[in-house]
Amino acid sequence: MDRECVAAIVPINIGRDPVERLASLFDLHYDRLYRLSRRLVSSTDDALDLVQETFLKAARRPNSVPRGFADEEAWLVRVLINTARDQWRKTSVRTRTDNPGSLSATETRSPEAALIARTAVWAALDSLPPRRRAITVMYEMDGVAVSAIASLLGISAITVRWHLSKARRALAQTLGVYTGEKQ
Secondary structure (H helix, E strand, C coil), X not given: CCHHHHHHHCCCCCCCCHHHHHHHHHHHHHHHHHHHHHHHCCCHHHHHHHHHHHHHHHHHCHHHCCCCHHHHHHHHHHHHHHHHHHHHHHHHHHCCCCCXXXXXXXXXXXXXXXXXXXXXXXXXXXXXCHHHHHHHHHHHHCCCCHHHHHHXXXXXXXXXXXXXXXXXXXXXXXXXXXXXXXX
């Protein structure tokens, strides 16, 4: 049986000790948060830093973390996404003047095509607004249902579908530059 399913069914009696609570939060939610953060950032180290920052925020204000598995997870996911959004904003301010070059036809035929394609996809994802990117990553890469994303982010399912639609169009347009297709 999945650890998340067991944690949602079996009530965990953890006292008021913040250290025990933080340890419990870490044990129950680390894997999910790491998988999500790994899809939000381009490197393993950045993903680990993002998860660490999320748990640091929980440790600084343990009383702000709600009780209950689903509520805890929603709070931690929101903190993780907001932390990633802050990092993206800082990066975009620092690199606002940089203009990534486009790929030529000869580069796409080279042995490094897979690496170039992966870089192109990450660049396309980076071009999305933070919330839209998070929704796209959760839905397309993590397989989270629309209703679950809506619940985690505190928005309606229609809004989630709207973000997905806009993201797909933007990604197709951005990646069309790399493939030579015009959208």
